[in-house]
Amino acid sequence: MKMKKWVIVIMTLVIGLSMALSGCSGDDTITIGSKDFSENMILGEVFAQLIENRTDISVNRKLNLGGTFVCFEAIKKGEIDIYAEYTGTALTAQLDMDVIGDPDEAYRVVSEEFDSQFDITWLEPLGLNNTYAVAVSNEVYEEYGIETYSDLAKVSENLVFGGGYEFYDRPDGFDGLKELYGMEFKGDPVKMEISMKYQAIGNGDIDATDAFATDGPIRKYNLKVLEDDKGFFPPYYASALIRNDTLENYPELKDLLNELGGMIDDPTMIELNYLVDVEGQSIEDVAKDFLESKDLI
Amino acid sequence: MNMFSMIAEHMYIVFIAIAIAVVLGIFFGVVAYWVRYLDKIILWLTEVLQTIPSLALLALLMIVFGLGNTTIIVGLVLYALMPIVRNTFIGLNDVQPYLKDAAKGMGMTKLQRLIKVELPLSFPLIFSGIKIATVNSLSIAVMGVLIGAGGLGFPVYRGIQTRSLELILMGAIPVVLMALVFDYVMSNIERRLTLRTSDTNK
Numbered sequence: 001m002k003m004k005k006w007v008i009v010i011m012t013l014v015i016g017l018s019m020a021l022s023g024c025s026g027d028d029t030i031t032i033g034s035k036d037f038s039e040n041m042i043l044g045e046v047f048a049q050l051i052e053n054r055t056d057i058s059v060n061r062k063l064n065l066g067g068t069f070v071c072f073e074a075i076k077k078g079e080i081d082i083y084a085e086y087t088g089t090a091l092t093a094q095l096d097m098d099v100i101g102d103p104d105e106a107y108r109v110v111s112e113e114f115d116s117q118f119d120i121t122w123l124e125p126l127g128l129n130n131t132y133a134v135a136v137s138n139e140v141y142e143e144y145g146i147e148t149y150s151d152l153a154k155v156s157e158n159l160v161f162g163g164g165y166e167f168y169d170r171p172d173g174f175d176g177l178k179e180l181y182g183m184e185f186k187g188d189p190v191k192m193e194i195s196m197k198y199q200a201i202g203n204g205d206i207d208a209t210d211a212f213a214t215d216g217p218i219r220k221y222n223l224k225v226l227e228d229d230k231g232f233f234p235p236y237y238a239s240a241l242i243r244n245d246t247l248e249n250y251p252e253l254k255d256l257l258n259e260l261g262g263m264i265d266d267p268t269m270i271e272l273n274y275l276v277d278v279e280g281q282s283i284e285d286v287a288k289d290f291l292e293s294k295d296l297i
Numbered sequence: 298m299n300m301f302s303m304i305a306e307h308m309y310i311v312f313i314a315i316a317i318a319v320v321l322g323i324f325f326g327v328v329a330y331w332v333r334y335l336d337k338i339i340l341w342l343t344e345v346l347q348t349i350p351s352l353a354l355l356a357l358l359m360i361v362f363g364l365g366n367t368t369i370i371v372g373l374v375l376y377a378l379m380p381i382v383r384n385t386f387i388g389l390n391d392v393q394p395y396l397k398d399a400a401k402g403m404g405m406t407k408l409q410r411l412i413k414v415e416l417p418l419s420f421p422l423i424f425s426g427i428k429i430a431t432v433n434s435l436s437i438a439v440m441g442v443l444i445g446a447g448g449l450g451f452p453v454y455r456g457i458q459t460r461s462l463e464l465i466l467m468g469a470i471p472v473v474l475m476a477l478v479f480d481y482v483m484s485n486i487e488r489r490l491t492l493r494t495s496d497t498n499k
Contacts, residue, residue, distance in 0.1 A: 033364075036443065038458060062364055064454055066443030070356050079364040079445070195460075277459060 033080035043084035045287040053297040088236035099234035124261030141224035162190030162206030216273035307448035314373035326385025343379040364445030377430035384426030388419025
């Protein structure tokens with residue numbers, strides 16, 4: 001009997017507490033989501049702080065949602081109003097279309113399709129293109145003075161390539177790249193965990209690696225991202241997606257968020273990712289400092 | 298969000314889920330016990346639910362229930378059904394036949410027998426099912442962050458993403474402690490229940 005009473009007391013306490021915790025959203029509230037990796041969360045936080053500082057709308061954050069599928073279903077359903085998406089992902093994962101090499105064309109197609117199919121607007125591209133890329137160590141860059149993939153191909157017989165497992169399995173990965181540019185690396189390419197490849201290139205164990213173009217460790221290890229001069233990798237330009245009915249309710253959001261258009265290019269995004277992933281700064285601080293540095297808040 | 302409110306919300310999510318799962322689980326356990334040809338189907342279904350990977354299940358539930366605590370609660374209920382249904386079913390079947398006959402002989406109806414004799418006697422086993430479900434739910438609830446729910450998932454996942462052991466532990470230690478405390482307390486209750494009913498149930 002004694003035990004039963006305790007259980008009831010504890011349960012009442014907990015339920016009461018949690019009820020007090022919930023139910024704290026006002027009238028003019030929009031919800032911003034993001035996928036579960038730092039870059040996407042930083043972008044979500046940038047949108048959130050910009051809106052909070054420049055309008056009277058309050059923002060409910062659902063950062064760290066479980067990937068593209070969850071974010072996309074949530075925005076279609078109206079559970080979130082805004083999140084950051086990439087053109088390449090939208091084409092292949094959401095529209096089930098083939099990749100389009102031309103960045104402007106890719107953006108045009110996804111804008112049109114999302115507007116007509118899902119009532120979702122693509123705002124202006126933020127500037128960054130988080131595609132696959134090939135990066136070389138600074139020593140290699142200085143020794144050979146290479147800038148592009150074609151340059152890399154000419155000296156590739158002297159260099160060891162190492163990359164994440166996935167890069168070797170994708171049709172638009174290692175084999176396709178080698179063939180298009182005629183690269184012949186020294187020895188067998190090294191395959192490793194994604195988290196290990198930056199350390200490996202930092203230690204000098206490998207000379208070139210695959211990377212996402214905006215990865216924070218690029219800065220940590222002072223790597224040189226080469227230029228994809230034949231356009232092998234499809235474009236993954238990032239934009240804010242916003243529901244059309246949210247835009248109808250808050251038309252001011254369009255111009256406000258479009259102020260971010262072109263403001264976050266690859267080097268800027270690498271820097272922001274670096275601050276969060278490598279230096280361990282909080283996403284809130286990094287987003288705030290960025291917006292202040294651009295005089296946006 | 299401070300630590301305390303994250304822990305409270307985590308517990309709240311698990312409590313609500315377990316409360317619902319207990320009601321549904323005992324109901325389906327009784328149905329499986331009463332309706333002979335349904336038992337295999339019900340037990341099989343609850344097992345199938347267990348095999349669905351949690352992120353896939355949550356993502357699908359999200360389409361119906363939206364982002365937030367409701368979705369994770371529904372997911373936890375589905376995962377918690379198996380141990381509760383199974384133990385209810387086994388417990389009811391294990392009640393000694395002579396006790397069932399005695400109840401029958403006293404003129405009790407089927408429902409009276411269930412409520413006054415069979416369920417009380419099988420309660421220790423049902424309770425141990427609830428215990429397993431509770432401890433499991435505490436850890437599965439961490440996934441809730443991926444569909445926008447509250448609780449301790451946020452520090453755990455941020456910790457994994459930024460390779461910050463400190464953040465991971467900040468989220469994981471309370472989960473482990475809660476699981477240990479619940480396991481300890483509920484095991485004690487379980488033992489007392491078993492002692493109390495074992496004389497009559499043997």
